[in-house]
Amino acid sequence: MPYSLYLPGNSWLHRLHPLTKLAFSLAAAVIIFAGPGEWLSAALPGLLAMLLLWRAGLAWHVASVSFRLLALLSCVLFLVHGFFNPHNQTILLALGPFAIGVEGLAFAALVVLRLAATLFASLLLVVATHPAHLVQALAEARLPYGLAYLLGSPLLLLPQIARRVQAIRDAQQARGLETQGSLLQRARALFPLAAPLIFSALVDVEERSLALEVRGFSAHHPKTSLKELADTPPQRLARWVMLLLAGLLFIAGVWSRTYGGR
Amino acid sequence: MSLNEQLKKDFSTLTLALMAVAIVLNIVLGQLVSLLKLPIFLDSIGTVLVALLAGPWAGGLTGLLTNLIWGLISDPVAVAFAPVAMIIGIVAGLCAKYGLFKKWWQAILSGAIITVALSFVAIPIRVYMFGGVTGSGADFVVAYLLATGKDLFSAVLITVISNNLIDKVVTALLAWGIVKGLHQRFTARFPRASAVTE
Numbered sequence: 001m002p003y004s005l006y007l008p009g010n011s012w013l014h015r016l017h018p019l020t021k022l023a024f025s026l027a028a029a030v031i032i033f034a035g036p037g038e039w040l041s042a043a044l045p046g047l048l049a050m051l052l053l054w055r056a057g058l059a060w061h062v063a064s065v066s067f068r069l070l071a072l073l074s075c076v077l078f079l080v081h082g083f084f085n086p087h088n089q090t091i092l093l094a095l096g097p098f099a100i101g102v103e104g105l106a107f108a109a110l111v112v113l114r115l116a117a118t119l120f121a122s123l124l125l126v127v128a129t130h131p132a133h134l135v136q137a138l139a140e141a142r143l144p145y146g147l148a149y150l151l152g153s154p155l156l157l158l159p160q161i162a163r164r165v166q167a168i169r170d171a172q173q174a175r176g177l178e179t180q181g182s183l184l185q186r187a188r189a190l191f192p193l194a195a196p197l198i199f200s201a202l203v204d205v206e207e208r209s210l211a212l213e214v215r216g217f218s219a220h221h222p223k224t225s226l227k228e229l230a231d232t233p234p235q236r237l238a239r240w241v242m243l244l245l246a247g248l249l250f251i252a253g254v255w256s257r258t259y260g261g262r
Numbered sequence: 263m264s265l266n267e268q269l270k271k272d273f274s275t276l277t278l279a280l281m282a283v284a285i286v287l288n289i290v291l292g293q294l295v296s297l298l299k300l301p302i303f304l305d306s307i308g309t310v311l312v313a314l315l316a317g318p319w320a321g322g323l324t325g326l327l328t329n330l331i332w333g334l335i336s337d338p339v340a341v342a343f344a345p346v347a348m349i350i351g352i353v354a355g356l357c358a359k360y361g362l363f364k365k366w367w368q369a370i371l372s373g374a375i376i377t378v379a380l381s382f383v384a385i386p387i388r389v390y391m392f393g394g395v396t397g398s399g400a401d402f403v404v405a406y407l408l409a410t411g412k413d414l415f416s417a418v419l420i421t422v423i424s425n426n427l428i429d430k431v432v433t434a435l436l437a438w439g440i441v442k443g444l445h446q447r448f449t450a451r452f453p454r455a456s457a458v459t460e
Binding site: 005025029033069073076079080083084085111115118119122125126146149150151153154155157158161162165179183186187189190193194195197198199201202203204205206208209212213217218 | 273274275276278279280281282283285286287289290291293294295297298299300301304307311323327328330331333334335336337338339341391392401404405408409436440443444448451
């Protein structure tokens with residue numbers, strides 16, 4: 001499980017304003033799941049995301065991450081729906097008492113396509129944007145600072161706490177903790193692993209909030225930042241166009257599903 | 263107290279720091295449990311902790327953001343279930359507010375209440391967006407029920423209730439135990455924690 005997906009770099013995708021990439025990811029997700037014409041709406045945003053990533057030299061990285069994340073789910077989807085989808089009518093292959101149906105496979109393929117396309121679009125944001133810059137951009141866009149902090153801080157915290165999990169696991173295993181074996185044995189391993197993690201994380205909370213307060217977290221006047229995020233008028237326009245397009249396609253999608261005789 | 267004042271009290275800097283840590287705990291513990299191959303998820307323990315310490319709104323927001331962030335970094339399926347995570351936080355917070363988290367057996371009851379509440383949201387999402395399969399171990403239960411001739415909706419209903427009941431009861435019990443085990447100096451700084459500790 002990769003905890004920090006951000007790849008430091010200086011491609012044109014890295015230099016784009018974080019909100020531009022965020023708007024792309026949001027618009028893509030809306031179109032993929034709610035746009036008209038299921039297959040086309042799912043495929044086009046995914047292809048576009050891949051094209052952009054390829055231009056920035058990040059396509060291979062994103063493709064391999066996505067493959068690792070989706071491989072298992074895809075297998076299960078194809079198996080369950082291929083064999084057991086209640087809408088299965090056309091039989092592709094009969095295996096004893098079971099049969100693989102075309103309708104189920106097509107449904108599973110659509111779900112996998114949607115998930116892959118959404119993942120490409122969201123990784124476009126995550127891989128090429130430092131979490132701290134995303135927080136800064138959201139705060140500059142007048143999102144309440146607390147909310148911007150909640151969206152960005154976990155991304156920065158994850159690698160730290162993941163390292164702590166590793167340390168706790170190593171320590172407990174050194175004491176002879178069994179993390180394999182029967183269900184009861186594995187269930188017993190849960191508490192010695194989870195309790196130190198939860199308690200130590202909660203102890204940190206107080207220190208964190210003090211550190212935030214000392215830096216003027218809840219002060220009301222505007223804050224200056226060391227790093228300035230470059231924004232351009234074409235990007236500002238592009239963000240509105242993307243969100244507008246997503247809104248229109250969402251309405252079109254709802255319309256075609258309601259009146260399209262489905 | 264006006265809404266604005268209540269919001270300020272519910273979302274102090276301390277609470278925000280707690281929520282950020284809780285979001286990470288949700289994600290990391292979810293991973294830890296799947297590593298141990300246990301038949302539960304435990305990916306909402308941070309959410310329930312926040313709900314007990316800082317109230318239903320902070321809990322709901324923690325759940326919502328957990329799934330959004332989770333989806334952003336690794337699992338688009340999680341985004342679709344963000345409303346479910348939000349319901350868990352809100353309902354857990356309400357249970358605590360009305361005194362249903364004082365004793366261990368009340369925590370178990372609250373876990374059951376949370377399960378019923380989340381099913382109303384989780385089942386439609388699971389059925390209509392993913393056709394019942396989401397890549398967890400529970401999929402095999404769905405497959406089995408489908409093979410015995412159940413329709414998709416009832417197959418998912420049975421799966422969601424049975425899976426979540428164990429998970430949410432364990433989560434609620436653990437969260438109750440943790441809040442009880444925390445030092446009073448810490449819990450005293452959260453105005454809502456007294457509903458559990460006293």
